Amino acid sequence: MPTYTAPVKDMQFLLHEVLEVTKSDVPGYDELEPDFTSAVLEEAGKLASDVLAPLNPVGDREGCKLENGVVRTPTGFKEAYEQVREGGWMGLDCDPEYGGQGMPYILGTGVGEIFVSANMAFNMYQGLTHGAYSAIHAHASDELKAIYLPKMVEGIWSGTMNLTEPHCGTDLGQIRTRAEPQDDGSYKITGTKIFISAGDQDITGNVVHLVLAKAPGGGPGTKGISLFIVPKFLVNDDGSLGERNGVSVGNLEEKMGIHGNATCVMNYDEATGYLVGDLHKGMRNMFTMMNEARMGVGLQGYAQAEAAYQAAVDYARERLQGRAVTGPKNPDGPADPLIVHPDVRRMLLDQKSFVEGARAFTLWGAQLIDRSVRASDHDAEGLISLMTPVIKGFLTDKGFESTVLAQQVFGGHGYIEETG
Numbered sequence: 240m241p242t243y244t245a246p247v248k249d250m251q252f253l254l255h256e257v258l259e260v261t262k263s264d265v266p267g268y269d270e271l272e273p274d275f276t277s278a279v280l281e282e283a284g285k286l287a288s289d290v291l292a293p294l295n296p297v298g299d300r301e302g303c304k305l306e307n308g309v310v311r312t313p314t315g316f317k318e319a320y321e322q323v324r325e326g327g328w329m330g331l332d333c334d335p336e337y338g339g340q341g342m343p344y345i346l347g348t349g350v351g352e353i354f355v356s357a358n359m360a361f362n363m364y365q366g367l368t369h370g371a372y373s374a375i376h377a378h379a380s381d382e383l384k385a386i387y388l389p390k391m392v393e394g395i396w397s398g399t400m401n402l403t404e405p406h407c408g409t410d411l412g413q414i415r416t417r418a419e420p421q422d423d424g425s426y427k428i429t430g431t432k433i434f435i436s437a438g439d440q441d442i443t444g445n446v447v448h449l450v451l452a453k454a455p456g457g458g459p460g461t462k463g464i465s466l467f468i469v470p471k472f473l474v475n476d477d478g479s480l481g482e483r484n485g486v487s488v489g490n491l492e493e494k495m496g497i498h499g500n501a502t503c504v505m506n507y508d509e510a511t512g513y514l515v516g517d518l519h520k521g522m523r524n525m526f527t528m529m530n531e532a533r534m535g536v537g538l539q540g541y542a543q544a545e546a547a548y549q550a551a552v553d554y555a556r557e558r559l560q561g562r563a564v565t566g567p568k569n570p571d572g573p574a575d576p577l578i579v580h581p582d583v584r585r586m587l588l589d590q591k592s593f594v595e596g597a598r599a600f601t602l603w604g605a606q607l608i609d610r611s612v613r614a615s616d617h618d619a620e621g622l623i624s625l626m627t628p629v630i631k632g633f634l635t636d637k638g639f640e641s642t643v644l645a646q647q648v649f650g651g652h653g654y655i656e657e658t659g
């Protein structure tokens with residue numbers, strides 16, 4: 240089974256030689272001294288190699304199970320999540336006002352790559368929580384922020400993103416989930432969402448669903464959509480957990496991969512929801528989470544390519560097949576390692592150059608996000624808005640090609656599960 244080593248040297252090169260983060264005028268970047276960033280990335284790398292990567296095949300084999308309405312995650316996920324949570328990784332780049340460490344997003348992005356390469360399915364539980372945190376932080380009332388954010392930053396409550404419905408994915412103007420206003424200012428949410436990543440699990444005490452729904456009086460299409468917090472358990476005035484809300488998991492999707500992450504059908508049956516931001520302006524507010532998710536998906540594209548590359552290059556150094564065209568490179572052995580063959584080298588170098596470029600592109604994008612959020616730079620905000628779909632689309636398309644090249648380096652063994 241392949242192992243994973245965090246590419247800390249390459250990340251440090253990008254942060255300090257290419258992006259020169261400590262020379263930047265973005266508030267908080269002065270803290271990103273090389274010793275500090277390398278210590279953080281090394282520590283994340285240890286957790287990734289020792290705890291998360293070994294759970295990746297377990298998650299893939301076991302998958303998630305729906306038992307009596309509750310999703311059971313694979314063996315070891317709960318304990319690993321606790322280690323990540325206790326290490327303070329969830330709140331690394333979150334607002335100190337809500338218990339976060341206030342580090343720049345660019346550092347969280349580097350750590351995110353490491354965790355995603357080691358175990359993407361596992362990391363999605365906290366990735367979705369971070370996205371929900373960001374949308375609530377940017378758009379919710381102070382009251383809602385005070386109730387939900389500290390628990391999400393601490394990692395004891397998780398978050399989800401509920402856009403997709405059975406009849407609509409890309410064209411969200413068609414959504415049918417309804418929100419009926421109540422006298423106390425809350426809403427009753429009714430409808431069905433599908434494909435909800437991390438929609439439920441047995442890891443956190445509560446799940447904070449961010450749900451798009453149509454409230455009366457909105458215009459047609461996406462104009463009439465509003466955004467709501469719908470917690471799995473209602474929250475009492477003192478912050479403790481109250482009654483179960485009217486939201487349940489209808490089913491788990493059987494997928495071709497990422498089995499360790501529960502992709503849920505979510506049924507909302509007059510569930511209590513709380514408006515986030517302005518009524519009928521939900522799409523704009525949800526875009527905070529969607530954009531973060533899109534950056535995260537682009538990152539997943541190259542982080543998977545990095546993991547596949549590491550496995551392929553190790554294999555190419557060990558597997559002995561044929562002789563180099565320029566004469567034996569391993570004369571005492573029965574054959575030379577695969578890595579001597581020009582076409583194998585081409586495949587490996589294609590992967591390596593893609594991953595290095597993709598990482599540079601993503602960290603550059605993360606720097607723009609920091610500049611737009613921390614320095615209120617509207618040009619940076621405009622540029623990253625333009626580039627976010629490019630990061631998602633390009634890095635996932637190319638990342639897929641790159642992992643297929645990695646598979647080719649293994650020959651027939653690339654099609655065998657045991658190889659990874």
Ligand SMILES: Cc1cc2nc3c(=O)[nH]c(=O)nc-3n(C[C@H](O)[C@H](O)[C@H](O)COP(=O)(O)OP(=O)(O)OC[C@H]3O[C@@H](n4cnc5c(N)ncnc54)[C@H](O)[C@@H]3O)c2cc1C
Binds near residue numbers: 433435437
């Ligand atoms: C593993 C997984 C996890 C997911 N997690 C979540 C989640 O957490 N929350 C959530 O809400 N959703 C989630 N989704 C759903 C995902 O966001 C949708 O699948 C996506 O939005 C596309 O919608 P669709 O599948 O209905 O495809 P459709 O909208 O039916 O599109 C089908 C195809 O047509 C193309 N197409 C559609 N409209 C146009 C157009 N106008 N012009 C050109 N091409 C077009 C699309 O690009 C696509 O290739 C997840 C999906 C998967 C597979």
